[in-house]
Amino acid sequence: MIPLQLFTALFLPWLLGIAWLRLGWRQTARGTGPLVLGYAYLLGILFTTLVMRLWDAVGLKQAFWPLAGLLLCLTLLGFWMGRHLPWKEGGHTAPSITRSQSPWQKGLFALLIALLAIRFASLGLEILWRPLYPWDAWTTWAPRAQVWFALKELVAFVDSATWLHNPSNEIYTIPAWHYPKTVSLIQLWISLALERWDDSLISLPWLLCAGALGLAFYGQLRYWRLTPLASLLGAYLLLSLPLLNTHIALAGYGDLWLATTYSLAGMAFLQWLRTGDSRQGWLALLLVLACPLLKREGLIWILTFLPPLLIVHLSFRAMLFTGAGGLAGMVAWYMAGGIRIGELEITPDLIQIPSLGRFELALSPVWEPFYQNLFVMGSWNLLWYLVIGVLALSAIRILTHRQLFVDFTFIGSGLIVVFVTFFLTSNAAWAEYYTSINRILLHLAPILLFYILVLLQQNYAGNGPRPYSGLPAKRGEPQ
Template sequence: MILFQLLTALFLPWLLGVAWLRIGWPRTARGAGPLVLGYAYLLGTLATTFMMRLWDGIGLKQAFWPLAGLLLALTLLGFWVSRTKTRKDDGYVDNSAVHSWNSWQTGLFALLIALLAIRFVNLGLEILWRPLYPWDAWTTWAPRAQVWFALKELVPFVDSATWLHHPSRDIYTLPAWSYPETVSLIQLWISLALEQWDDSLINLPWLFCAAALGLAFYGQLRLWGLVPLASLLGTYLLLSLPLLNIHTALAGYADLWLAATYSLAGMAFLQWLRNGDPWQGGLALLLALACPFIKREGLIWMLTFLPPLLIACLPCRTRLLAGAGGVALLAIWYVSGGIRIGEFQLTPEVIQIPSLGHFEISLQGGWEPFQQNLLVLDNWHLLWYLAIPAMALSIPLMIARRQRLIGLTFIGSGLVVIFGTFFLTDNAAWAESYTSINRILLHWVPLLLFYVLVLLQACMLEPRRD
């Protein structure tokens, strides 16, 4: 019975996502199956945590079977709606059959699938055999979920001063009490299904999250026009990254969830820029808005969508006026000493946002930690030896077309976030101590790799057209 409940908790949110997302893609579209499966798990899991919040908001105790019944009803409704609405192909017909498959290509495709399957089995065993291990997992995310599981309600967590001055059985405290609740709710969901607390099984969703990222990554590459073997090679490059594997095996951190949410939002956003597909735009919007609910850094990543969105939507003259106005406002802000409203501060010396933190602004940090972590240590294999030259050599290609230039602006916004974090604030210590430098990069790397791969495809195809 426990096994059945565990499988229900793992697969029911996935099925919920499939039921609603299959409305958006015709079955003949390139990569539709993997794409729907990948996005479905992430959206279904996020929807489950949203339902748990609503359940608590109306005063009901957290209970697995009533919540599962609600999810099942929504799933059945989704399948019923999908039967009554069929989307046209919009030209995304799978033409992979026109590519002749040599025996070596078939063998390589099968080998890559086998290697990925073996790797995921190993990662799953790592999760099952290891107790809760990562620091943030057993100091922040899991303790909160464990309290909620014991009480069957989402009691609030506050700072230690508030807790000391208002002693109550209804409030609790943690050092990172203000962190978003989503990751803890994912662990709570599994615990409710098990009817017990299990330090290993609560982390199985991390394995599914990595698999969903890979499926959606492959599906988006196929939809972009890459052939199946090239798409699978790109997916293998992503899923074999050591740091991504570490965050899957040492489950419990929120970074893998934010990496999947932000990167899949970014891929859908690039697809929307390319062809105006409203379903891709909807996916990008939903997942971008979900980022702040996973980690506080998600708010900053969400803002990286604004520059390319403004460039895409505004006429050229309006963009120039907006740019000039932005420069003028920036100058006024700097001369006036910034903005201070209560606890909110945005000045040339300090950034303080209540939901994000307090940061001292000054030019600091250095390139040595980046050189070591990106090019010398084993965190990323040879990713940066591919990405840096590919981006540099593709600059003329990106400038040649407006859509690619907007995509470059999007990737550049991510670079600005990374530079600002590690070179303009006291968070430079995170890079110098090698603590968070790779975790921040992990949020952005799947999107960067996707953009590099589609640029490489364009480099190979455009000379042929000339």
């Protein structure tokens, strides 16, 4: 019975996502299948955690079969609603892989599939054989889930001072009590299915999360008109990153979930900006809103979506006025000594944002740790050499072609977030002691690699976008 419940817990959310996503993706366009499969798992498991929150809010105890029954009903409803919707051929239907590829391409394609299958099998065994290991897993995410599993309700966690002054059996404390609940709820969902606590099996969703990332990555590259082999090679480059593999094998951190959610949101967002496809826009919006539910850093990553939106929707003159207004606002803010509204405080000396933290502002040139982590140590293979090389060779085209420029404002905003975090705040210590530098970069790495692959395809495959005119084109017109 336990294997059935575990299988249900792992794949019912995925099936739920497929049932509803397929309603909007009835076209057999290139990349549709892997794209839907990848996004379906992430949306399905995130929706499952929201159902668990609602279940607790109405006063019901956490129980697997009642929750699974509700998800199953929603899944069947999704399939029932789509039962009569005809499949249509899209504007760029994918040719058969076996017909469109030469023999050596077919062989390389099969080899990459085999290598990925072997790698995922080994990562799955790593998860099954290893007890809960990562620091944050057994100090934050898992202890909270374990308490919820024992009590079958989402009891509150508070800071230690509040806990000491309120000796109640209804509240608990951990050092990172303020972290979002979603990662712990994913672990709780598996524990409810097992009817026991298992340090290894609660981490299996990390393997599925990585699989969803790879599927969606491949599907979005195909949707951008990369060839099947180029798209699979890109997915292989992503899924072979040592740091990403570490976060799968040593499952328990929340960074893989945030990296997947943010990157899948970013890929859908760039597709929406390029084509005006409302389905991509909705995917981006749903996942953007989910980022803060996974880690507090998700609030900051949301800001990276604003610059490209402004560029797309403002005329060149409006952008100049907006830039001038922003510069004037910055000068006024500095002259006034910053702003203070309740607990929100942004001054030249510090940034304090509720639910995010307090950060002292100071210039910290931590170039050496960045150089060591990105270019010398083995966490990233040759990713950052590829990034620097492609961006340098494509600099002129990025500045002169509209779509590439708009996309770069999104990627550049993410790089600015990384720079401000480590070079301008007290978080420089995270870089100096090598504690969080790579974990933050992991959030950005998949969408950055996606952009680099798009740059290579659009610049060197004879399929480049039109020159940037200084005026934003309407979404959906040829780029």
